[in-house]
Amino acid sequence: MTETYENRPRTGGVYEPLGAAEPVLQEADRLRLRAGSTTVEVTALAPDLFRVGAFPDGRPPEYASEAVAEEDWAPVPVSVRETEEGLALATPEAEARLSLSPLRIGFADRSGRTFCADDAELGMGVVRRGEAGFPPDSEPVMLHKRREEGERFFGCGERTSGLEKTGSHQVFWNVDPPAGHTAAFNNLYTSIPFLLSLRGGRAYGLLFDNPRRVEFDLAREDPRRVRLGAEGGDLVYYVFCGPTPRRVLERYTQLTGRTPMPPLWALGNQQSRWSYADEEEVRRIARAFRERDIPCDVIYLDIDYMDGYRVFTWDRERFPEPERLLSELRKEGFRTVTIVDPGVKVDENYPVYIEGRENGFYCLTPGGEEYRNVVWPGLCAFPDFTSDRVRRWWGENLRSLLDEGVSGVWCDMNEPSLFVPRHSTMPPDVVHPGDGRPRPHGEVHNAYGSLMARAVREGLLRLRPGERPFVITRAGYAGLQRHALQWTGDNSSWWEHLWMAMPQLQNLGLSGVAFCGVDVGGFFGDCDGELLARFTEFGVLQPFCRNHSAKGTREQEPWAFGEPYESVCRRMIKLRYRLLPYLYSLFEECHRTGSPILRPLLFEFPEDETTYATDDEFMLGSALLAAPITRPGIRHRHVYLPEGSWFHLWSGERFEGPAHILAHAPLGEPPLYARANHAIPLGPELSHTGERSPEDPLTLMIHAAGGSGSTTLYEDEGDGFGYREGVYARREISCETTGRRTTVRLGEREGSYEPGPREVLLDVRGIRGARTRVDGEERGFRVEDGRLLVSLEERPGETVVEIEAT
Ligand code: GLC
Numbered sequence: 001m002t003e004t005y006e007n008r009p010r011t012g013g014v015y016e017p018l019g020a021a022e023p024v025l026q027e028a029d030r031l032r033l034r035a036g037s038t039t040v041e042v043t044a045l046a047p048d049l050f051r052v053g054a055f056p057d058g059r060p061p062e063y064a065s066e067a068v069a070e071e072d073w074a075p076v077p078v079s080v081r082e083t084e085e086g087l088a089l090a091t092p093e094a095e096a097r098l099s100l101s102p103l104r105i106g107f108a109d110r111s112g113r114t115f116c117a118d119d120a121e122l123g124m125g126v127v128r129r130g131e132a133g134f135p136p137d138s139e140p141v142m143l144h145k146r147r148e149e150g151e152r153f154f155g156c157g158e159r160t161s162g163l164e165k166t167g168s169h170q171v172f173w174n175v176d177p178p179a180g181h182t183a184a185f186n187n188l189y190t191s192i193p194f195l196l197s198l199r200g201g202r203a204y205g206l207l208f209d210n211p212r213r214v215e216f217d218l219a220r221e222d223p224r225r226v227r228l229g230a231e232g233g234d235l236v237y238y239v240f241c242g243p244t245p246r247r248v249l250e251r252y253t254q255l256t257g258r259t260p261m262p263p264l265w266a267l268g269n270q271q272s273r274w275s276y277a278d279e280e281e282v283r284r285i286a287r288a289f290r291e292r293d294i295p296c297d298v299i300y301l302d303i304d305y306m307d308g309y310r311v312f313t314w315d316r317e318r319f320p321e322p323e324r325l326l327s328e329l330r331k332e333g334f335r336t337v338t339i340v341d342p343g344v345k346v347d348e349n350y351p352v353y354i355e356g357r358e359n360g361f362y363c364l365t366p367g368g369e370e371y372r373n374v375v376w377p378g379l380c381a382f383p384d385f386t387s388d389r390v391r392r393w394w395g396e397n398l399r400s401l402l403d404e405g406v407s408g409v410w411c412d413m414n415e416p417s418l419f420v421p422r423h424s425t426m427p428p429d430v431v432h433p434g435d436g437r438p439r440p441h442g443e444v445h446n447a448y449g450s451l452m453a454r455a456v457r458e459g460l461l462r463l464r465p466g467e468r469p470f471v472i473t474r475a476g477y478a479g480l481q482r483h484a485l486q487w488t489g490d491n492s493s494w495w496e497h498l499w500m501a502m503p504q505l506q507n508l509g510l511s512g513v514a515f516c517g518v519d520v521g522g523f524f525g526d527c528d529g530e531l532l533a534r535f536t537e538f539g540v541l542q543p544f545c546r547n548h549s550a551k552g553t554r555e556q557e558p559w560a561f562g563e564p565y566e567s568v569c570r571r572m573i574k575l576r577y578r579l580l581p582y583l584y585s586l587f588e589e590c591h592r593t594g595s596p597i598l599r600p601l602l603f604e605f606p607e608d609e610t611t612y613a614t615d616d617e618f619m620l621g622s623a624l625l626a627a628p629i630t631r632p633g634i635r636h637r638h639v640y641l642p643e644g645s646w647f648h649l650w651s652g653e654r655f656e657g658p659a660h661i662l663a664h665a666p667l668g669e670p671p672l673y674a675r676a677n678h679a680i681p682l683g684p685e686l687s688h689t690g691e692r693s694p695e696d697p698l699t700l701m702i703h704a705a706g707g708s709g710s711t712t713l714y715e716d717e718g719d720g721f722g723y724r725e726g727v728y729a730r731r732e733i734s735c736e737t738t739g740r741r742t743t744v745r746l747g748e749r750e751g752s753y754e755p756g757p758r759e760v761l762l763d764v765r766g767i768r769g770a771r772t773r774v775d776g777e778e779r780g781f782r783v784e785d786g787r788l789l790v791s792l793e794e795r796p797g798e799t800v801v802e803i804e805a806t
Contacts, residue, residue, distance in 0.1 A: 157192025253594030268297025395459015449475025509596025
């Protein structure tokens with residue numbers, strides 16, 4: 001049976017938990033045991049990271065995975081001791097506890113607090129299907145964990161519905177769902193089988209690494225139990241001991257890879273439409289942005305730029321001179337990004353198709369024929385991206401786009417999405433020839449999208465080694481953040497989807513995919529002025545900010561609905577441009593530590609359980625809290641402010657958290673709160689594009705109130721890889737307020753990049769100054785609209801500003 005979105009068969013069979021185990025080997029960092037015919041290995045990869053592998057039916061340990069980036073871990077001091085139940089493998093920070101009869105594995109921190117313990121009754125094991133004709137590694141594997149009282153679950157990558165996933169059933173199987181996904185839909189385009197658990201402020205993470213179909217039952221069937229299962233293969237999982245969400249994410253992104261530094265222009269506002277039909281339309285759109293003074297850095301060409309949807313070609317009637325068009329756009333400050341789908345049109349006169357076929361680069365039917373299905377171009381063949389050679393070939397084909405001036409590549413339909421039947425994906429028995437190791441599609445399904453994005457990123461790096469690749473993907477697997485940013489596919493112009501974008505992006509961020517965004521304005525269906533304005537208020541705070549919409553829907557460029565909406569969109573997009581230095585610093589923090597850019601409140605305040613349910617608000621970094629309006633006609637909403645002092649960005653009003661407040665939010669003034677003592681670096685007021693000049697003045701906006709805080713300012717050339725050789729400038733900006741005194745410290749500049757010469761304007765709000773000293777010397781200041789402004793010079797050493805309030 002061909003598998004469609006709805007009709008996927010469930011697997012039967014009898015679950016067989018592992019029984020008693022015997023240790024068979026002990027190495028520096030690991031224990032190996034044998035339970036019946038299953039080999040189990042527990043390895044300490046880092047003081048707070050364990051890997052567990054179970055390999056049924058005598059199969060040897062094997063951990064290679066598209067999810068994993070870091071394979072060479074520094075040795076960890078590990079000790080093994082005998083316990084009453086069995087053995088413990090201890091690092092300086094945590095231990096894995098194994099009871100041997102039957103084999104059950106759990107974890108404990110240094111204080112002895114246990115977490116992520118196997119369910120005593122069910123543990124891990126295999127579902128015996130007892131059917132002839134299946135290879136043994138197609139039998140499902142399962143892991144059962146005990147859910148502790150009060151334990152709550154988050155993450156799971158791209159999901160519908162709310163932030164918290166406790167009590168839910170999660171399916172991981174990449175599909176292109178039918179239009180208008182609601183909370184009733186489960187799996188979407190990407191699969192990241194990663195859980196973040198929180199209990200009383202203590203976090204741990206679990207990655208269940210298997211690119212086949214995976215399902216999690218998160219205490220839905222039994223409130224005391226969690227079940228994680230895959231449709232076959234080995235059972236491999238990683239436990240990140242935390243104890244904070246920040247630590248979990250740091251380790252998780254060390255294992256699965258960090259978000260690469262994007263080019264600065266990628267943070268700018270972006271505009272798309274399926275499709276801008278021809279050169280003239282593209283020019284008209286670009287002109288409108290400039291004439292209307294709405295900043296924009298990137299314009300997209302959707303599928304209609306191609307000749308009959310043949311990838312790596314141009315429709316020469318609609319786009320007779322792409323090189324000229326793209327260079328004109330470039331002069332106006334626009335980059336161009338083109339879409340590329342995996343399906344290659346079956347066409348005897350199309351060299352790309354022929355070349356792929358002659359080299360055996362396509363997926364095959366079980367009978368060895370080229371596997372074909374229908375996508376936009378009609379009948380297509382599908383590259384086997386599991387092969388290095390195929391990925392190289394795909395990457396090389398990008399040359400034809402780059403030669404015309406394309407700046408970035410948008411990978412779509414890479415679940416892969418197939419049209420026969422509608423909303424289907426590749427049948428599990430399609431064969432990936434690989435590089436000499438053929439594998440059925442079902443074994444690699446969820447990784448297909450990541451592998452395509454990888455082909456593109458690696459190709460761009462080979463073709464333009466001096467530039468940071470810009471790659472977008474719709475489908476992918478854990479670790480996709482190494483290759484591409486993720487946009488969340490086809491949302492709708494619905495208020496419900498504006499709301500859902502918040503939990504969705506927060507869970508993506510908690511699952512390592514920090515560079516993400518939803519289509520601003522919504523893709524399917526007709527937008528309207530108010531929805532677009534509110535969507536843009538939210539959208540400009542996304543790591544990836546792109547307005548995109550489907551064929552046949554109303555136009556939804558920022559000016560499409562006239563006033564007052566156009567002005568709101570302009571104001572919000574300009575706010576994003578002012579925030580670019582802050583956003584860019586957050587990207588660097590993410591690149592260095594894995595911390596999400598758009599993050600849930602619980603990431604910053606894990607001790608505060610009220611934040612666990614606050615999924616219609618989020619933090620942009622650690623300094624800015626946003627509580628978007630997501631219903632029509634509404635001018636007020638409830639906002640929860642966690643501990644500390646907060647300042648309403650538009651009125652300057654101060655609030656003491658924890659508090660539940662009612663925010664007034666007319667159009668154009670979304671509820672945004674600055675966290676006291678956390679500096680927010682801002683760029684100049686007006687800018688058409690994200691391109692910056694080193695002379696641009698830099699403003700450090702700080703809201704002072706009793707307490708302390710710090711953020712990081714990071715700058716570099718905005719593209720290229722000089723930062724890897726130290727060509728960057730990073731400094732910590734801390735602020736402490738006690739009584740009447742506020743001290744702002746601009747830490748010593750790290751790195752050799754020279755910003756400036758420029759003015760650095762300290763913009764302190766919330767206090768009135770009577771006396772200001774810079775490095776011990778009296779310094780003048782001015783007061784404007786209640787803001788205290790101190791002008792500083794850009795210099796590499798530490799600068800200390802002391803403000804004595806009246
Ligand atoms: C898919 C994409 C969408 C794109 C369309 C045409 O639906 O998700 O963004 O516009 O295909 O290429």
